Amino acid sequence: MHQPDREQNPYDSYAQIVSIIAAMVGLSIIIGWMSGTRVLTSLIPGSWTMKFNSGAGMILLSISLYLIVSYRGRRWAVLAASAAALSSAALGALTLFEYAASVDFGIDQFFAREADPSGVHHPGRMAAIAATLFVLMGGAQWLLARNARSRWVEGLTLVAMFNAMVPAIGYLYGKASLYHIPYYGTMALPSALAMLMLCTGILAARPHSGLMALITNRNAGGVTARRLLPGAILVPLVLDRLQYWGQQVGWFDATLGSVLFTLSTIVLFTILVGWTAFLLTRIDLQRDHAEAALQDSLRDQEQHVQALSDANARLHNEIAVRRQAEDSLFHEHERSEVTLNSIGDGVITTDAHGDVRYLNPAAERMTGWSNAEASGKPIGDVFCIIDAISRQPLERPVEEAMQQNAVRVVTDCLLVNRDGSELAINDSCAPMRDREGRIIGAVLVFHDVSAMRDMSQRMAYLAQHDYLTGLPNRFLLNDRLAQAIALALRHGKRAALMFLDLDRFKHVNDTLGHVIGDLLLKQIAARLKDCVRECDTVSRQGGDEFVILLQEVADTIGAARVAAHILEAIGKPYFIDDHEIHISGSIGISICPEDGEDSETIIKHADAAMYQAKAEGRNNYQFFTRNISERAIKRFAMEGNLRRAIARDESALYYQPKIEIATGRVIGAEALLRWQLQSSEIISPAQFIPVAEESGLIIPIGEWVLRQACRQNRAWQEAGYPAMPVAVNVSAVQFRDKHFLELVSRVLQETGLDPSNLELELTESVTMQEVDTTIGLMRSIKDMGISLSIDDFGTGYSSFSYLRRLPIDTLKIDKSFVQDIATDPDGAAIVSAIISMAKILKQKVIAEGVETPAQYEFLRQQGCDQIQGYYFSEPLPAEEFEARFLREQVAGMAQAERLIGGGARH
Numbered sequence: 001m002h003q004p005d006r007e008q009n010p011y012d013s014y015a016q017i018v019s020i021i022a023a024m025v026g027l028s029i030i031i032g033w034m035s036g037t038r039v040l041t042s043l044i045p046g047s048w049t050m051k052f053n054s055g056a057g058m059i060l061l062s063i064s065l066y067l068i069v070s071y072r073g074r075r076w077a078v079l080a081a082s083a084a085a086l087s088s089a090a091l092g093a094l095t096l097f098e099y100a101a102s103v104d105f106g107i108d109q110f111f112a113r114e115a116d117p118s119g120v121h122h123p124g125r126m127a128a129i130a131a132t133l134f135v136l137m138g139g140a141q142w143l144l145a146r147n148a149r150s151r152w153v154e155g156l157t158l159v160a161m162f163n164a165m166v167p168a169i170g171y172l173y174g175k176a177s178l179y180h181i182p183y184y185g186t187m188a189l190p191s192a193l194a195m196l197m198l199c200t201g202i203l204a205a206r207p208h209s210g211l212m213a214l215i216t217n218r219n220a221g222g223v224t225a226r227r228l229l230p231g232a233i234l235v236p237l238v239l240d241r242l243q244y245w246g247q248q249v250g251w252f253d254a255t256l257g258s259v260l261f262t263l264s265t266i267v268l269f270t271i272l273v274g275w276t277a278f279l280l281t282r283i284d285l286q287r288d289h290a291e292a293a294l295q296d297s298l299r300d301q302e303q304h305v306q307a308l309s310d311a312n313a314r315l316h317n318e319i320a321v322r323r324q325a326e327d328s329l330f331h332e333h334e335r336s337e338v339t340l341n342s343i344g345d346g347v348i349t350t351d352a353h354g355d356v357r358y359l360n361p362a363a364e365r366m367t368g369w370s371n372a373e374a375s376g377k378p379i380g381d382v383f384c385i386i387d388a389i390s391r392q393p394l395e396r397p398v399e400e401a402m403q404q405n406a407v408r409v410v411t412d413c414l415l416v417n418r419d420g421s422e423l424a425i426n427d428s429c430a431p432m433r434d435r436e437g438r439i440i441g442a443v444l445v446f447h448d449v450s451a452m453r454d455m456s457q458r459m460a461y462l463a464q465h466d467y468l469t470g471l472p473n474r475f476l477l478n479d480r481l482a483q484a485i486a487l488a489l490r491h492g493k494r495a496a497l498m499f500l501d502l503d504r505f506k507h508v509n510d511t512l513g514h515v516i517g518d519l520l521l522k523q524i525a526a527r528l529k530d531c532v533r534e535c536d537t538v539s540r541q542g543g544d545e546f547v548i549l550l551q552e553v554a555d556t557i558g559a560a561r562v563a564a565h566i567l568e569a570i571g572k573p574y575f576i577d578d579h580e581i582h583i584s585g586s587i588g589i590s591i592c593p594e595d596g597e598d599s600e601t602i603i604k605h606a607d608a609a610m611y612q613a614k615a616e617g618r619n620n621y622q623f624f625t626r627n628i629s630e631r632a633i634k635r636f637a638m639e640g641n642l643r644r645a646i647a648r649d650e651s652a653l654y655y656q657p658k659i660e661i662a663t664g665r666v667i668g669a670e671a672l673l674r675w676q677l678q679s680s681e682i683i684s685p686a687q688f689i690p691v692a693e694e695s696g697l698i699i700p701i702g703e704w705v706l707r708q709a710c711r712q713n714r715a716w717q718e719a720g721y722p723a724m725p726v727a728v729n730v731s732a733v734q735f736r737d738k739h740f741l742e743l744v745s746r747v748l749q750e751t752g753l754d755p756s757n758l759e760l761e762l763t764e765s766v767t768m769q770e771v772d773t774t775i776g777l778m779r780s781i782k783d784m785g786i787s788l789s790i791d792d793f794g795t796g797y798s799s800f801s802y803l804r805r806l807p808i809d810t811l812k813i814d815k816s817f818v819q820d821i822a823t824d825p826d827g828a829a830i831v832s833a834i835i836s837m838a839k840i841l842k843q844k845v846i847a848e849g850v851e852t853p854a855q856y857e858f859l860r861q862q863g864c865d866q867i868q869g870y871y872f873s874e875p876l877p878a879e880e881f882e883a884r885f886l887r888e889q890v891a892g893m894a895q896a897e898r899l900i901g902g903g904a905r906h
């Protein structure tokens with residue numbers, strides 16, 4: 001059930017009351033008709049009876065109004081009120097239609113039958129005025145239910161009020177024409193009054209709209225209207241009725257009645273106006289008081305507002321100052337945070353218990369702990385460091401710094417990340433103090449030194465290793481050798497040192513270039529490493545020299561095995577850039593402690609043994625012996641002497657004639673180098689040429705010999721002697737020198753000697769190496785017009801097919817075969833075979849070292865072309881050669897003929 005509002009609008013209450021009264025009137029009519037109680041249908045004695053439909057319409061309007069004011073805004077109430085209002089309007093409208101169209105819908109006596117009273121045209125039908133009122137009021141209430149502010153509500157209601165007021169006044173003044181219209185029925189007085197009441201109820205239902213707003217407002221207009229309006233309506237009516245009634249009973253006549261009426265009207269209206277004026281004045285006074293009080297209150301308020309605004313200003317100031325302080329604090333904090341976030345160093349702070357309070361991003365990265373995770377953990381859990389070398393956990397720097405109240409610095413340590421990885425760091429830790437100087441924690445600052453550490457390790461590595469092969473260099477070898485010697489001496493064990501020199505590596509560099517040479521060295525280094533154990537050291541000394549340290553060897557046989565293995569390994573072919581390269585090495589071995597007890601001696605002895613291996617024909621290994629040592633000493637001495645000899649120009653060329661057997665004439669000479677000491681002692685080339693070859697001195701020496709021989713030959717020709725070729729020996733080192741051809745051509749040009757007067761002698765062993773290159777070089781020499789001969793032929797076991805490919809003019813039979821001719825049948829057979837082979841190849845043959853007539857005779861019989869040897873002449877100085885063989889050419893020839901003919905010795 002609806003609970004009325006506690007402070008119910010008094011106008012709504014009024015509307016409810018009138019709606020209830022009207023409903024009761026309507027109910028009385030209906031009950032009267034249903035029960036046949038006549039008095040209930042007329043209500044006022046002598047009044048006309050009200051029709052059943054009038055009662056029904058009144059009840060509908062009452063219900064509608066009650067619902068509107070009692071249940072404002074409720075949808076169901078709006079619907080019900082609208083339905084009731086429209087039903088009432090429809091009832092009125094149908095009745096009016098019946099009147100207008102003279103039809104009968106049967107609605108007039110639908111509920112109650114009325115006997116046809118006289119003078120009534122339509123029994124049971126409500127009066128047309130009542131029907132009009134139902135249409136107007138039903139419409140007004142329908143609009144009121146839907147939209148209380150509609151102006152039509154007021155308009156329809158005021159028209160309805162006027163319609164209801166006319167029959168009511170008619171009753172008051174006994175004027176029947178105002179409530180009775182023939183044919184259209186009679187409006188009963190209770191109906192008119194009830195309808196009038198309902199109209200006021202409708203207006204009260206919207207007290208703040210239209211005309212009602214003028215009456216209900218609280219200002220002067222409202223007060224005046226409320227006081228005067230009832231007077232203006234009721235006073236004339238009441239006084240007029242009283243005047244009429246006074247005249248009826250005879251208290252006064254019409255004139256006095258008019259006077260009384262006028263005076264009463266003046267008095268009552270004066271009272272009403274005076275009372276209203278009094279009320280208005282009182283209201284004005286109250287308002288003045290209220291305004292004065294309001295002014296006072298306003299002043300108070302203003303003072304309060306002023307005080308408040310002063311306080312507010314102070315507060316603003318304080319806020320501004322505080323904000324400024326906060327801003328600067330914030331910026332300070334931000335700057336610190338940005339700094340800590342930006343620096344590459346890790347920063348960790350702890351409290352006084354050593355529990356982590358803060359990690360900057362660098363520290364988070366390096367430790368693997370986030371700030372949030374690490375916060376509150378003991379520093380030892382987050383910052384774990386170990387010694388870089390011993391790998392032992394380090395003492396706790398934070399605790400120490402706080403205990404000792406001093407800065408702790410830790411270098412060369414490793415920080416163990418949460419994931420187990422390690423980082424080289426340097427770290428410093430300092431205690432943090434508050435204003436009073438109390439230690440409140442510690443700050444750890446550490447930075448990543450791994451790049452620096454790597455670089456220093458790399459530098460150390462580079463300082464100790466060969467850049468090309470990555471092998472240890474001489475410094476690291478010396479270090480390891482010293483350790484190996486110390487170990488060997490302390491534990492009575494042996495270490496072996498091998499000095500390996502590659503044979504003819506220079507040639508690879510000269511012919512294939514340094515890039516290939518470098519690649520070859522790298523491959524050789526790799527093979528060497530494969531030949532030894534992990535604990536042994538393979539080092540490169542530079543160039544084509546390697547030194548291998550065998551840390552521990554049982555005996556010399558063990559070292560020999562390793563050396564043989566190395567020679568075999570490096571002797572296998574190399575395939576680099578479409579080149580197949582073959583190379584060998586010579587190894588010298590010294591054993592510690594037998595061959596020395598210090599690094600220098602051991603290396604020196606291995607080096608000497610290596611030279612011995614070279615002298616033994618290369619591609620072999622030699623152990624150091626005392627003999628080698630002596631030879632090496634001599635060789636080093638000779639090398640020094642040779643250098644000095646070149647500087648002092650102690651060398652000279654001797655010439656040994658070559659004799660043509662068929663004619664007995666000198667048809668050429670061989671230039672042979674002599675080294676004449678100041679003491680007049682002459683040193684044989686057989687002694688110093690190998691030293692010159694090993695030391696490289698052979699290049700300048702060979703150049704001198706070539707130039708000297710050509711110059712001498714040219715000088716003899718210029719002196720008028722017949723032209724003849726002079727043969728010059730060319731060593732292997734010279735021949736392989738890339739500038740050799742250029743040198744020969746330059747010397748020929750310089751001296752002006754015709755190339756046909758120069759003969760170059762190459763040993764058989766030289767021609768047998770790197771055949772294709774050798775043949776190419778020989779062809780170039782031949783193309784220059786120079787003759788070529790093979791020296792010491794027979795010692796190298798050249799095959800016939802191979803010999804055919806060589807572009808040579810002369811084969812020189814080695815003197816070792818010639819000397820055996822008479823005594824050794826095999827020697828004779830060899831010489832004879834060589835001569836036959838040369839004939840087939842259409843090459844000349846010369847036999848050297850011919851000392852005896854028997855040898856000469858044998859050679860002559862075998863068809864040898866030329867001879868050279870003591871039998872005819874020793875090598876002679878140039879002047880002597882000139883005197884004996886050139887100046888006395890004819891005599892010389894005659895002597896030769898005599899010697900050949902008589903078989904005499906020289």
Ligand SMILES: Nc1nc2c(ncn2[C@@H]2O[C@@H]3COP(=O)(O)O[C@H]4[C@@H](O)[C@H](n5cnc6c(=O)[nH]c(N)nc65)O[C@@H]4COP(=O)(O)O[C@H]3[C@H]2O)c(=O)[nH]1
Pocket residue numbers: 656671672673674684685686689702705728729730731791792815848849850851868869870871874875
């Ligand atoms: N037993 C004996 N020996 C005889 C006889 N006839 C000549 N000889 C010696 O035999 C050697 C012949 O020279 P080779 O075979 O080219 O052998 C030469 C040659 O290979 C080399 N040689 C000499 N001079 C030079 C030179 O200027 N340059 C180069 N690269 N090598 C040279 O030194 C080697 C030795 O030269 P030499 O001591 O001058 O010795 C020379 C010569 O004096 C003889 O009837 N009986």
